[in-house]
Amino acid sequence: MIQVGVNGYGTIGKRVADAVAAQPDMVLRGVAKRSPNHEAESAVKREYDLYAADPDRTDEFEAVGLPPAGTLSDLLADVDVVVDCCPAGVGAQNRDIYDAHDVRVVFQGGEDATVADASFTARTAFETARDADAVRVVSCNSTGLARLLAPVAESFGVETARVTLIRRGGDPAQTDRGPINDIVPDPVGLPSHHGPDVNTVLPGVDVDTAALKAPVTAMHTHSVNVTLETTPTADEVRRLLADESRLFLIPEGAGIDGAGALKEYAMDLGRPRGDLWENCLWGESVHVSGRDLYLFQNVHQEADVVPENVDAIRAMATDTAAAESMATTDQALGVGLESRLDTDTELPDSITADD
C-alpha cells in the first residue's frame, strides 16, 4: 500500500484526498491545512487525520475544537508520496521541506514546470514519472487539451490546433474574484502560455491558444479548431473520442446546454460535489470541414486533474502500467459517463416551484 499525504486542503486538495482514500492500493495518512475553517472541519468529519501545515498556528486549530494530529513534518515522516495542493507558487516554497523528508511529491499546475522533474498527464506522459522525485500535474486546461489532442493526433494527425479558452473567473466560493460583467482577454498577449504548457505533456503537437476570463464559476469552455493531416468524417471523430475513458460526449437529446446543466447532470448521478472528472464535449458540435475539425468542450476546473493526481502517485511509487493505473483510478472513483440518450428530444422541462 502506498502511503500518501495531502498538503493543502482546499478545492483540489480535498478532492485528491477523497480520491486517494478510495483507491485499493493507497492509504491516505492525513491532510495538512494552514487555517481551521469549515473545510478543516469537514476533513475531521470525514475522519481524516488533520495536520497543521504551519507549526506556528496549531493553537488556532485547538482554539476551535479541531486539535491537529501533528504538524506537516509529522505527516511527511509517515508517507511515501505527498500531493502538494497549496495555492499557486506556494508549492515551490515547500520543495525544501519535502526534500528534507525524502518524500516523492506531486505538484499542481499552478507551479512553474521547473518545480518538478517532469510534467504529467496519465494519457500522454505516464512514463515520465517513473524515476522522478517530483512531478507536476498540468493545469485543468492543459489536462483537458492533452486528453483531447492526443487521440486526435494519433489517429488523424495534427497540423495545427487553435484553441480559445473561455475561462471561469473563480471557483464557486471565491466571491472575491473577478471579472464581473465582462469578458477579459487574459493574457492579452497572444498566443497564451497554455499552448506551451500542453507541450510539456504532449510534445510535437503544434497548438496555439488564446485565453479570456468570463464571470462564471462552474467550468471552463474551450472552442477548439484542429487542422488535421487527414480528412475523417465527424462521426469518425466522435467515435474516436467516445472511446476515451476520460472524455464524455454529451448526447444531443440530453437537454444539456451549458455548465449549469452539466453540473446538474453530475449531481443527479450522485457524483461527489457534482464533480466532472471527464472533459465534456458536445457531440453535436463536432464538425469537420475539409481538414478542419471544430468542437466545443467544457472542463471542470475543480475536478479533471483529480484522477491525474492519483495516476501520478501510482506512476512514481509502483511499476503499474499506464492503462492499468488509469483503469484502477477510474473504477475506484467512478470516472466514465455513459448515456443512452443519443437522439433529438426537446429541451428539458423547466420545473421549479415559483420563488
Next chain:
Amino acid sequence: MIQVGVNGYGTIGKRVADAVAAQPDMVLRGVAKRSPNHEAESAVKREYDLYAADPDRTDEFEAVGLPPAGTLSDLLADVDVVVDCCPAGVGAQNRDIYDAHDVRVVFQGGEDATVADASFTARTAFETARDADAVRVVSCNSTGLARLLAPVAESFGVETARVTLIRRGGDPAQTDRGPINDIVPDPVGLPSHHGPDVNTVLPGVDVDTAALKAPVTAMHTHSVNVTLETTPTADEVRRLLADESRLFLIPEGAGIDGAGALKEYAMDLGRPRGDLWENCLWGESVHVSGRDLYLFQNVHQEADVVPENVDAIRAMATDTAAAESMATTDQALGVGLESRLDTDTELPDSITADD
C-alpha cells in the same frame, strides 16, 4: 406504508422523490415526467419507475431507450398521495385528474393558494393538512420566513417584520433566465405578495416584504428586520434560533461568506446535490437595537421545501404528530447542521491549482 407518486421530475420533483424514497413509512411508487431528457434518464438510473405525464408522448420515451412504466393515470391508480411538482400554474390544471383518481395531493408554492384546501409548512401549519384532500406547500421564500418568524413571534412577540428578498434569477441550469448584470425590483409595487403568502401559514404576524431579482443562481438572500414586542439580547435570539432543527446558524469562524461557500460546505458534507434544507443564518449578523432585530439569512430555493413536502404527505395520510413527523423526516434526510466552529478565525485559504 404510504404509497406516494411524484408528478413532475425537475428541480423540486427529483428532490422530493429522493426524500420520499428515504422515509421509513413511505414507498415511492414512481415519478411522472413530460419529456425524456437527462433528468428522466437519471430517474431510471435511480431505479424509479418512470411514467409518461403526457400519454401522447410515450413514444418519445421509447425512442430514446427509456420506455415508460405507464402513463400518469397508471401511477395515480397506485398511490395514496401524489406530489405535484409541475411548473407553476400547471398544478392547477392537473387538479381534475387527481380528483378523478381520488388521490390526495400536495401542490407547490408556485400555485395560487386557492388550488388547495390549505397552505402548509410543518413548523407553523401542520394541523391544517389533517382533513385536507389537497395542500399547498408554500414557496421556498415563504417557508424560510415562516420558519424564522414563528419562533421569534412565540418567544419575543412581533410588532412588524420587514423583509427585503434578494431573489436568485433562476436555478443553476436555467441559462435562459434573467436578469443579467442588474438587480431588478420584482414586483416593483410594494409590498410584494410574499408577506400575504407567509400569512397563509403564519396568520397574525404582521410582515411586509419587498422583493428584487439578482443575477445569481445558488440561493435567495433575505435582509430581515423585526420590530419586537420585547427586548431580548442578540445572544438570546441566537440561542432561540439555534434550537430550531431547520435553521442553521453559520458560525463566525467558518469562513462562509455567501451562497457559494454555503454550497461548498454542503457538498463537502456529502449532501446530495449540495442541498441545504435549512435556512442558513449568519450568526454574526444577528443584531438587536432597542426592539429592532436585524439579520441576514439565505434560503436554498431548490431544497428548503423538500422536507416540508414529506411532512405534508405524512400530515394528510397519517395521524402522526407534527414534532414526530419532522423528526422522522429530518433523520431520514439528514436535516440539521451542526458545526463546532464558533470562534473567530481567518478567512479560508484560497487553494486552487491555477487555471
